[in-house]
Amino acid sequence: MTQFPLHNFAGLTALVLHRSEEPVRRVVERCDRLGIRAIPHTGDLDLGTAEQADMIILDIDTGHDGQLPWDAGRAPVPLIGLIGSESPGRLAWALGQGVDAYLPLSALGNLFSALVIAHETFARKTQRSEQDRDVARQRAGRLDVIRAVLALMPDCGDEALALKQLRAMAMVEQISLEDAAARLLTERQPSRMGG
Amino acid sequence: MTLRLGLIFSTTGSYAALGQGALAGALGAIEALKDTVEIEPSICDPGGDVTRYESMASELLDDGVRHIVGAITSWSRKEMIPVLERKDGLLWYPCPYEGFECNDHVVYLGAAPNHHVVPAIDWIADSGMRSAYLVGSNYVWGWETLRLARDRLQAAGVEIVGERYVPLGSTEHAHVVEEIVATGADCVCNSLIGPSNSTFLRDLMARDPARRGRDGHVVSFNQTEADLDTLGSAADGLLSAGAFFEEDADPALVDAAARFAPNARVSAFLASAYAAVEIFAAAARTAGTDAPRKVFAAASAHPHLTAMGEMRIDPVMRHAALAPRLALAKDGAFRVIDRAPATIPADPYLAHQRQADRPRRPNLKVVT
Structure with a gap:
């Protein structure tokens, strides 16, 4: 039987990292309809705040490593990247951060799909890291x-x-x-x- | 001002009766509103051919039409969405559907899964039935409604004894009927549409007449009066969940059915399409334009009084709040047995549903 990925996010919390009011408002109200408490956050993020959330929805246009309190690719929760500009530099930064799912700002109607993909990708990534650790331990x-x-x-x-x-x-x-x-x-x- | 409105319904082909009902609703509303607003309809019939919806929508939009009431199946709606996005049109979709969609170019006026699957499955669980067989047409409506049904039935402790899908329009289902008889399923959750549905029910009743008339032995999430006549007495005992049934129809809907529906029946398809035109007309007048975004903003700004009652459209999720009903078929008509006291917002992603808290404790009381 098909195993379905996580697809009910009711009761979860999302941090929304975006500087512009309008996209934040739209993300927050759409999260609300999906039962997610979305909290806008501006400025740099501390690890404690990040780890208390179940996911982070962030602006790829303005994101930078210094904003995020972990080494690139080591986010403690799923990351959903909001695409504004499609410049290769911005996409390269997001890829380097290991963003789990991407959503163009013009397609917020598909937020649910991005959440499902992000959580599943993050879960698989975590599982793969554990397997890699097992292999390393075996080699040692x-x-x-x-x-x-x-x-x-x-x-x-x-x-x-x-x-x-x-x-x-x-x-x-x-x-x-x-x-x-x-x-x-x-x-x-x-x-x-x-x- | 004259408003232009595309009406894309398959009034021929395998599910023509549903399209005829919806078209009748839209035409009835246009006729009823003619003294206050002139609406010029452009009627298209894709004939049940899913490949024709996109091209027909495209031609209408190229011709300056910005609003379309149309589509019966989710497949056809999804075919039209890319062209609506590209050419900035707005689809008013008047049918029950399986949820998990929220497109900026669609207004969803039919029942969402929390209006149909959830109350129907809870009724099955409450009725004491212990086993269910799932059968549906082989496309997204069948897949997704039955997935939701399976999850909720299993959570309620109802055993799923079989699950089959048949191609859209197919009448080859002898193996399904035999499996149902062999498994002795208490209940059949039926997400077949069109001729698949009518022939299946008649064959099941002929093969297993003992089921006939037992309340809820077949449950549907979209059976309406639009094609109830084609089922004949095979429908007796069928439980349907929906946002509207004929017994609640006001004179305006009865008149629309009498004038425009070939079978003169009021159904949820007819009522929702009627309401879609009413809301579109009122919103376009308020907005003073037919620009889709402005019309939608006006449509979702406050509730609208329609022939179905007061309807509120969520400005974020773009779905209508509806009052779900459960109805039993008998002698060619539906009798409503349960009716929500007020409208319930659509929950297309089922984010706000509590899992059925069953198996329920027996309803016992202390006798002294």
Whole structure:
């Protein structure tokens, strides 16, 4: 069955970062109809304020890195970029910030679509970051796997059987091979020190 | 001043009866208003061919028409939107639809999902039915209304025992009827339109006559009097949700139906198209121009008294507030069994709906 993305935003809060009154008014009233509390914000943003919101709707025309309290591409909540000018420089800035969805100011009637896309893109990005961290951690644990295999070899006879033994331990404990290796080395450390 | 108005309805083709009803409403209003405002209609019939709506709208706009009352299906409305955007026209759309749209060149006057799917599904859940089968025409109306129905039914603890879609206009649905009989579904949520709908209901009744007359064994979110006659006695017991039914019609609507509708029936299609013309005419007079933005600003500035009652159009979401009703079909007519006491703003994105808080506790009382 199709899994639907988040499509009900009632009760959520959005910060609206835009200098002009008219676009802010239009975004705020449209958010209101979608059940979203939209709060206009001018000037630079602090991280605490940003993290209390569920999303940020920002003006790409005037946005700059100094305005946002995070490293480019590391926003803590979904970003929806309002496109006024289509200059490549402004779009490059927005892409560098990892804006999750874009909406021309002339098409605010499609705000709902932009919200759905932004939240789904942000969720996938977060999931991908977690996967990347897992991969990095696995790579960092390769040396432990080699050390654990070497530690098991005297009892197992050869490296293939030692690796098989380590896999069995990981399976029984339902942890990764790298975590099993690290655990084995930790457990064996005192006896090595004592012996 | 003379106002020009395009009327694009398929009065021939597979869902002609709905187009005929809506066209009759628009023509009835134009006739009724002739002493106060002259409206020159340009009538187009795409014949149910979705590819013709865009070109017909384009020709009207090129000819200086700025306002169109038209379209029955969402597919045809979506076909016209790009040309309305490009050539600055305004579509007054008088039909129930599935929601999830809010275009700056459309005014939505028909029922939104919180006016039809939500009350109908809540009625099913309240009625104690435990299983439902979903069947719809294979386009956005069927997909989206049945998705909403599925979500809300499941939340209410009603089991979905099957879900099928048939091509728009198709009458090949023997497999659907057999599945319904085999699953013994308490209720069929039916989002078929046109001949698919009429042949399906007749076939279902012939195959499973035990269902006949049981209230709400088939539920529709858009069945109206416009094509009720084509269903015959197969419609008996059908529950429909909508913004208007014939028993609430005032003399103006009855007169419009008698003069302009081939079947002389008042339906939500007829009433909404009638109201669309009334609001358009009043707003254009207030604005002193037919410039779409100014007309819409005047239309949404305050409620308008129409043949359907007082109508307010939300200036942001561009939808009409309507009073939803539930009605049961019997002997070729609908009897309203539940009527909202006041109009309810459209909630096209269902942002403000509480999930049905069911399964409900049994209605028990202490007996001493």
